[in-house]
C-alpha cells in the first residue's frame with residue numbers, strides 16, 4: 001500500500017458528467033484527481049450519442065434518397081455500411097482511443113488516473129495500490145451499464161449490447177432486439193434501412209413506452225422492423241444464430257441479438273457503505289445542489305434523473321458551482337428535454353399527458369397531426385409526426401410537450417423555453433409563428449387546448 005495522497009477533489013468516472021466536473025474544478029485551480037477505468041468521455045462519445053447519431057444520419061440519408069421518386073425524379077440507392085463504420089471508427093471515436101480527452105483534462109491542470117476506484121471512507125478513494133484523500137469533494141459520476149436480464153440461456157451467448165452494435169464493421173442479415181426503448185428503436189431503424197431484417201421484442205404493450213402513445217404509434221409506423229409488443233423473451237439459445245422463445249409460446253430467430261432492456265448504475269461495487277450511502281439503491285439520491293452526502297456530490301446517469309448527456313452536463317454545472325461556492329440556481333427538472341433520434345425525430349419535454357393527469361387536477365391537451373399543417377402538407381413523403389402540448393389549466397402554463405416530425409428534435413426547443421420560463425399560455429396564444437414552418441404547428445396545438 002502506497003502513501004495516501006492528499007488532494008482537494010477526487011472525481012470517480014470521467015464520462016460526460018465526470019469529465020466536465022473534474023475539468024472545470026481543475027481549471028479553477030483545485031488539485032483534482034480524475035479516475036476512469038475505461039475511456040475518458042464515457043459512453044456518449046464512444047458507444048452512445050455521437051456514433052449512434054452518425055449511424056442515424058446515414059440511415060436518414062438513405063431514406064430521404066428513397067423519397068426522390070414521386071418528388072424529384074429517380075435515384076438509385078445502394079446502402080453500404082463501410083463508410084458508416086469508418087466514420088464511427090475514425091471521426092467519432094479515434095479507434096476507441098481517448099488520448100485527446102485525457103490531454104484535454106490534464107491540459108486544465110487535472111491529474112488523470114486510469115483504474116477502477118473504490119471508496120474506502122469519507123473523502124477516501126482507492127485505485128490499485130494508491131489511496132487518495134479528498135479534503136473538499138468526492139464526486140461520483142460512474143454512469144450506467146447495459147442491463148442484461150436473467151433470461152434462461154442468454155448468459156454465455158455472443159449477444160450484443162450497444163457497444164458491439166456501435167463497433168460492428170459488418171451488418172448481419174437479421175437482428176433480434178430485446179427492448180423497444182430509445183436504444184432499441186434507434187438501432188432498429190438504422191439497421192433496417194441498411195437492409196437488415198430487424199425484429200423488436202418489447203415486454204410492455206408499446207415501444208417508446210415512456211413517451212406519449214402517439215409517439216409509439218409514429219415510431220412503430222416508421223421503424224421498418226417487425227415489432228412484437230406485450231411479449232418477453234423466455235429462453236435464448238445460440239447455435240451460430242439466435243433463437244428466442246417468447247412468453248406467448250412463439251419463436252423468433254436472428255443472426256445477432258441486441259440487448260437493449262435498459263441501463264443500471266452499479267452502486268454495489270463502489271464502497272458506498274463506507275460513507276453511509278446505500279449500495280443496494282438503484283441510483284444515488286441527490287438534493288438540488290447534487291449533494292449525495294457529506295462532501296459527496298453525484299452527477300449524470302448515476303443520479304437517475306434522466307440518462308441523457310445534457311442532464312449529465314447540467315448536473316455537473318450545478319455541482320461545480322456548489323463545490324466552488326459560487327451560488328446560482330439549483331437543479332430543476334420540470335423542463336427536462338429529450339429527443340429520440342428516429343426519422344422523424346421525436347422530441348419531448350416535461351410531463352407526458354398521462355403523468356400530468358396523475359399529478360395535476362386540471363389538465364388539457366392539444367394535438368395537431370403534422371400532415372395537417374401547411375409545412376407538413378408541403379413536405380409530403382416523410383411528414384409523419386404530430387405536435388402535442390399538455391397544459392396545467394389551473395396555472396395557465398404548459399407542463400409537457402412532444403414534437404414528432406422531420407425537425408422534431410429542433411422544434412422541441414421552443415416548447416422547452418415555454419415550460420422552463422413558465423410562459424403563460426395567453427402569451428403563447430398571441431405569438432406570431434412564421435409561415436410555413438414546422439414549428440408554426442405549435443401555435444395550432446396551443447389553439448387546440
Ligand SMILES: Cc1cc2nc3c(=O)[nH]c(=O)nc-3n(C[C@H](O)[C@H](O)[C@H](O)COP(=O)(O)OP(=O)(O)OC[C@H]3O[C@@H](n4cnc5c(N)ncnc54)[C@H](O)[C@@H]3O)c2cc1C
Pocket residue numbers: 012013014015016017018035036037038039040041042043044047048049050052053115116117118141142143144162183270299300301302306307308309310311312341
Ligand atoms: C446507445 C446510446 C445512445 C445514446 N444516445 C444519446 C443521445 O442521443 N442523447 C443523449 O443526451 N444521451 C444519449 N445517451 C445517454 C448518454 O450516453 C448518457 O446519458 C451519458 O453518457 C451519461 O454520462 P455520465 O457521465 O453520467 O456516464 P457515462 O458516460 O456512463 O460515464 C461514466 C464513466 O464512469 C466510469 N466508471 C464507472 N465506475 C467507475 C469506477 N469505479 N472507477 C473508475 N471509473 C468508473 C465508466 O467507465 C464511464 O466511463 C445514449 C446512451 C446510449 C447507451
Ligand SMILES: NC(=O)c1ccc[n+]([C@@H]2O[C@H](COP(=O)([O-])OP(=O)(O)OC[C@H]3O[C@@H](n4cnc5c(N)ncnc54)[C@H](O)[C@@H]3O)[C@@H](O)[C@H]2O)c1
Pocket residue numbers: 149178179180181182183184186201202203204207208209231232233260261262263306307308338339340341
Ligand atoms: N436519443 C437519446 O437521447 C437516447 C438514445 C438512446 C439511449 N438514451 C438513454 O439511454 C437510456 C436507456 O435506453 P434503453 O432503450 O436501453 O432503455 P429504456 O428503459 O428506455 O427501454 C428499455 C425497454 O426494454 C423493455 N424491456 C425490459 N426488459 C425486457 C425484456 N426482458 N424483454 C422485452 N423487453 C424488455 C422495457 O419495457 C423498455 O421499454 C434511455 O432511457 C435514455 O435515457 C437516450
